[in-house]
Amino acid sequence: KHVTEKVSTPTEKGAVTGKDARGTANLLNVLHPDHRPDLAHFRTGLGKPDDMDVKDDGTMGQHTLPHPIWTEEEVNKVVITHTPPQTFTDKLAYGTVKFMRWNFDLFSGFKYGKRTERKWLQRIIFLETVAGVPGMVAAMTRHLHSLRRLKRDHGWIHTLLEEAENERMHLMTALQLKQPSAVFRGCVIFAQGTFVTLFSAAYLLNPKFCHRFVGYLEEEAVKTYTKCLEDFDSGRLPLWSNMEAPPLAKRYWSLPHDAMMRDVILAIRADEAHHRLVNHTLSDLDKDDPNPFQPGK
Amino acid sequence: KHVTEKVSTPTEKGAVTGKDARGTANLLNVLHPDHRPDLAHFRTGLGKPDDMDVKDDGTMGQHTLPHPIWTEEEVNKVVITHTPPQTFTDKLAYGTVKFMRWNFDLFSGFKYGKRTERKWLQRIIFLETVAGVPGMVAAMTRHLHSLRRLKRDHGWIHTLLEEAENERMHLMTALQLKQPSAVFRGCVIFAQGTFVTLFSAAYLLNPKFCHRFVGYLEEEAVKTYTKCLEDFDSGRLPLWSNMEAPPLAKRYWSLPHDAMMRDVILAIRADEAHHRLVNHTLSDLDKDDPNPFQPGK
Numbered sequence: 001k002h003v004t005e006k007v008s009t010p011t012e013k014g015a016v017t018g019k020d021a022r023g024t025a026n027l028l029n030v031l032h033p034d035h036r037p038d039l040a041h042f043r044t045g046l047g048k049p050d051d052m053d054v055k056d057d058g059t060m061g062q063h064t065l066p067h068p069i070w071t072e073e074e075v076n077k078v079v080i081t082h083t084p085p086q087t088f089t090d091k092l093a094y095g096t097v098k099f100m101r102w103n104f105d106l107f108s109g110f111k112y113g114k115r116t117e118r119k120w121l122q123r124i125i126f127l128e129t130v131a132g133v134p135g136m137v138a139a140m141t142r143h144l145h146s147l148r149r150l151k152r153d154h155g156w157i158h159t160l161l162e163e164a165e166n167e168r169m170h171l172m173t174a175l176q177l178k179q180p181s182a183v184f185r186g187c188v189i190f191a192q193g194t195f196v197t198l199f200s201a202a203y204l205l206n207p208k209f210c211h212r213f214v215g216y217l218e219e220e221a222v223k224t225y226t227k228c229l230e231d232f233d234s235g236r237l238p239l240w241s242n243m244e245a246p247p248l249a250k251r252y253w254s255l256p257h258d259a260m261m262r263d264v265i266l267a268i269r270a271d272e273a274h275h276r277l278v279n280h281t282l283s284d285l286d287k288d289d290p291n292p293f294q295p296g297k
Numbered sequence: 298k299h300v301t302e303k304v305s306t307p308t309e310k311g312a313v314t315g316k317d318a319r320g321t322a323n324l325l326n327v328l329h330p331d332h333r334p335d336l337a338h339f340r341t342g343l344g345k346p347d348d349m350d351v352k353d354d355g356t357m358g359q360h361t362l363p364h365p366i367w368t369e370e371e372v373n374k375v376v377i378t379h380t381p382p383q384t385f386t387d388k389l390a391y392g393t394v395k396f397m398r399w400n401f402d403l404f405s406g407f408k409y410g411k412r413t414e415r416k417w418l419q420r421i422i423f424l425e426t427v428a429g430v431p432g433m434v435a436a437m438t439r440h441l442h443s444l445r446r447l448k449r450d451h452g453w454i455h456t457l458l459e460e461a462e463n464e465r466m467h468l469m470t471a472l473q474l475k476q477p478s479a480v481f482r483g484c485v486i487f488a489q490g491t492f493v494t495l496f497s498a499a500y501l502l503n504p505k506f507c508h509r510f511v512g513y514l515e516e517e518a519v520k521t522y523t524k525c526l527e528d529f530d531s532g533r534l535p536l537w538s539n540m541e542a543p544p545l546a547k548r549y550w551s552l553p554h555d556a557m558m559r560d561v562i563l564a565i566r567a568d569e570a571h572h573r574l575v576n577h578t579l580s581d582l583d584k585d586d587p588n589p590f591q592p593g594k
């Protein structure tokens with residue numbers, strides 16, 4: 001099913017000039033040398049593939065669960081939507097997401113100054129380390145519940161695991177482009193500690209709240225990636241506009257051989273829109289209702 | 298891939314006589330009426346399918362991860378094996394399993410008296426509620442580690458999830474035959490609470506110990522199911538010897554239409570032998586080594 005591709009490294013593609021002084025070289029390991037040869041000097045320095053956190057030797061993403069492969073039409077017709085909160089639980093979930101987003105935009109400094117590739121990557125990597133938590137926590141909770149209460153699961157676990165893995169693949173894809181700093185890593189570890197604890201407790205108490213919460217998080221994720229695509233189209237992201245998709249992304253989303261970074265962001269946004277639908281749907285169900293989503297759909 | 302089968306209920310198969318007074322009726326919902334018609338009166342009372350904890354409406358086990366489908370040759374050539382402990386960690390893992398087994402045999406009363414279908418089911422259900430824990434805990438730990446440390450997983454997670462799901466399917470299969478008592482349920486809940494806590498802590502501290510521990514647990518599981526098969530063959534299990542496999546089991550292991558309970562135990566034993574190999578292998582690896590097991594293999 002998956003194709004093993006040999007990954008081109010800058011060294012294989014020819015000499016590099018070694019002039020980078022901005023620390024953004026690692027953004028650009030996957031820059032195709034045929035595009036914007038004037039940017040070729042970025043492909044050096046800190047970002048040697050051997051130094052990458054997540055070194056793709058061509059085997060990454062080969063053992064993934066079934067997941068949707070989007071058509072060009074599907075990724076382009078994704079729109080920002082909003083499911084109005086109805087119950088008190090819904091309102092609490094919506095309020096929590098709005099509160100978190102407002103604070104995150106403020107403290108991450110995303111609101112201020114120019115949005116660059118660097119800033120976008122920082123934001124995407126951080127958010128995806130959090131986004132991979134709910135699906136896994138929910139899957140484990142339902143699995144242990146089934147074992148402990150001697151009850152069936154009604155087919156939910158696979159969908160939750162697919163979501164968790166898909167978010168982790170978003171992260172792995174973003175990590176192809178950047179090696180985060182020590183301070184950033186500290187923030188990620190702290191955020192996970194807090195979020196895993198709170199989300200696990202919340203899932204035991206009220207799974208409907210949790211799926212609604214994720215539904216609203218995903219509404220925000222679709223907004224975020226839509227804004228990113230707008231930044232591509234308004235010329236704010238010149239590096240990414242000319243950057244080929246990382247081999248991992250081509251493999252995972254079955255993208256065409258000449259796919260570019262913009263295609264990767266389109267695929268990620270389609271995934272987020274799918275999680276939005278899944279989680280709002282699961283929140284509408286009772287925990288013993290059958291899951292209407294089939295594997296990989 | 299999976300076939301939706303209509304599940305036959307006793308009612309559909311004709312009138313039942315309602316004489317059961319031993320509380321074992323629920324063992325026998327899947328007893329094929331063509332076998333041992335003298336046992337037909339067992340198919341009544343407590344064990345009406347509507348009362349079952351895990352009511353299979355024909356949709357159970359349809360969303361499962363890829364898993365091995367064993368041939369008749371494969372299930373019959375499974376043997377009891379032992380990987381001698383080498384390191385101190387190995388010895389500790391082996392000692393822990395031996396200690397746990399000795400205590401469990403004692404306190405569950407399995408050592409004493411005649412081994413009946415009832416006693417076997419009790420034991421199998423209890424053990425499988427525990428067996429489903431390690432794979433899920435390990436998968437979640439590695440998933441969160443990957444998110445938190447911004448590192449790849451090296452392909453382990455899918456194998457761990459497959460093991461967890463497979464053990465849960467063993468449990469769901471056994472629950473087709475029995476509705477456990479309140480006291481039993483209390484023991485299951487207590488055992489999970491303890492085991493999840495200890496195993497999670499141990500997996501954070503020393504995954505090699507944990508996989509070795511599961512490897513030794515699975516050595517015991519193969520012994521247990523081998524003894525069960527011996528009890529079939531020595532005539533100790535007359536009810537099961539004449540009982541058709543539950544529809545769920547036929548679906549999950551792709552068993553032939555006329556498969557019997559003995560075929561189910563053979564398939565479960567082959568699964569346990571597979572986990573034995575997987576966990577001893579994973580214990581030999583470092584946590585950043587690639588997982589040699591492919592999905593469903």
Ligand SMILES: [Fe+2]
Pocket residue numbers: 128131166167170221268272
């Ligand atoms: Fe995501």
Ligand SMILES: [Fe+2]
Pocket residue numbers: 131167218221271272275
């Ligand atoms: Fe998401």
Ligand SMILES: [Fe+2]
Pocket residue numbers: 425428463464467518565569
């Ligand atoms: Fe098992």
Ligand SMILES: [Fe+2]
Pocket residue numbers: 428464515518569572
């Ligand atoms: Fe097992």
